Amino acid sequence: TQLLEQSPQFLSIQEGENLTVYCNSSSVFSSLQWYRQEPGEGPVLLVTVVTGGEVKKLKRLTFQFGDARKDSSLHITAAQPGDTGLYLCAGRTGGGNKLTFGTGTQLKVEL
Amino acid sequence: EAQVTQNPRYLITVTGKKLTVTCSQNMNHEYMSWYRQDPGLGLRQIYYSMNVEVTDKGDVPEGYKVSRKEKRNFPLILESPSPNQTSLYFCASSWGGVGNQPQHFGDGTRLSIL
Numbered sequence: 001t002q003l004l005e006q007s008p009q010f011l012s013i014q015e016g017e018n019l020t021v022y023c024n025s026s027s028v029f030s031s032l033q034w035y036r037q038e039p040g041e042g043p044v045l046l047v048t049v050v051t052g053g054e055v056k057k058l059k060r061l062t063f064q065f066g067d068a069r070k071d072s073s074l075h076i077t078a079a080q081p082g083d084t085g086l087y088l089c090a091g092r093t094g095g096g097n098k099l100t101f102g103t104g105t106q107l108k109v110e111l
Numbered sequence: 112e113a114q115v116t117q118n119p120r121y122l123i124t125v126t127g128k129k130l131t132v133t134c135s136q137n138m139n140h141e142y143m144s145w146y147r148q149d150p151g152l153g154l155r156q157i158y159y160s161m162n163v164e165v166t167d168k169g170d171v172p173e174g175y176k177v178s179r180k181e182k183r184n185f186p187l188i189l190e191s192p193s194p195n196q197t198s199l200y201f202c203a204s205s206w207g208g209v210g211n212q213p214q215h216f217g218d219g220t221r222l223s224i225l
Binding site for chain 1: 115142144146151152153154155156159161167169170201203208209210211213214216217218219
């Protein structure tokens, strides 16, 4: 059972455009992380959010954790080709030690 | 250099031939885990380990075994591989439990079971 659904699954945009990726679940997460993965490599952590309503910024990337801690979004402003990659959200439920990953969003930013 | 090392990076084998994928980390992390990555499904956790001799099932453990005899090593064992285990596998490690600490991933092992 996939607990975390991401949308869109694929996104192809031009350099300079803005975009938002969504991560949704029916479960409550005690924390949520966003990773980016490039071809031939493992995912690399971008951010961790733990409080409902929390907003974190990382340069042109803005991450938000939903008030009910069931969803999250990643907004990229003025996308650049270097933002190209697979974006994955990952959540921890309750006090357990399982990490559940989302289905992924493949982003391609073209010149 | 802090890293998670997986071997082999690529393997093509046949149904039923036992294989082991090794994973080693040099960061003294307590937590280690294995994931498989399939198109459209993201990463799914196979097994995880909180420390030496402590392992537990993830979401897709069927057909896999693990062991944690040393803190730095966490091998993934496929006793009788089948074609549906063809996938890209990742090992990861972190301090303490998951969720608040970054998972450090290896570069992946691509397995093809014919």
